[in-house]
Amino acid sequence: MGLARGPDLAEPGAVAIQELSVKHGFDLREADPSLVHVDVRPAAAFAAGRPRGSRSVPLQAGDPAGFVAAVRGLSAPERRLIVSGSGQGEARRACEALSAAGYAHLVLLVGGLEGSPDQPGWRAFGLPLDAGEVAG
Numbered sequence: 001m002g003l004a005r006g007p008d009l010a011e012p013g014a015v016a017i018q019e020l021s022v023k024h025g026f027d028l029r030e031a032d033p034s035l036v037h038v039d040v041r042p043a044a045a046f047a048a049g050r051p052r053g054s055r056s057v058p059l060q061a062g063d064p065a066g067f068v069a070a071v072r073g074l075s076a077p078e079r080r081l082i083v084s085g086s087g088q089g090e091a092r093r094a095c096e097a098l099s100a101a102g103y104a105h106l107v108l109l110v111g112g113l114e115g116s117p118d119q120p121g122w123r124a125f126g127l128p129l130d131a132g133e134v135a136g
Contacts, residue, residue: 017095017106022122025082025109036075037082040094051084052128059090064097071098080105087112087121
């Protein structure tokens, strides 16, 4: 974990999708509370339980432009951005859409909230959760 994917980071305009375990992503957020953490799961799943401090920006099938526009409202493309989902691949698709839109410093939390066969998720690590509707 923790390996950057994509072009050499020394290249101008290079895009990196850094893969971290959720535990390392949590530690990164704790070290820098200004980082924005985007949860791309559907709104109902987000309301049922989410990583503490994450923001809901659901990745809607067929609307990557709307997704990117919503993320731009939370974080500029030059800022580091943490992205998570359920652990079933939607966060990777979100990172790819953001990368194509010019986001150059993406952190993909591998395992997401629920985990995957290869990687435990946020719940498995016992990391803090929030639940309930979020006032808009």
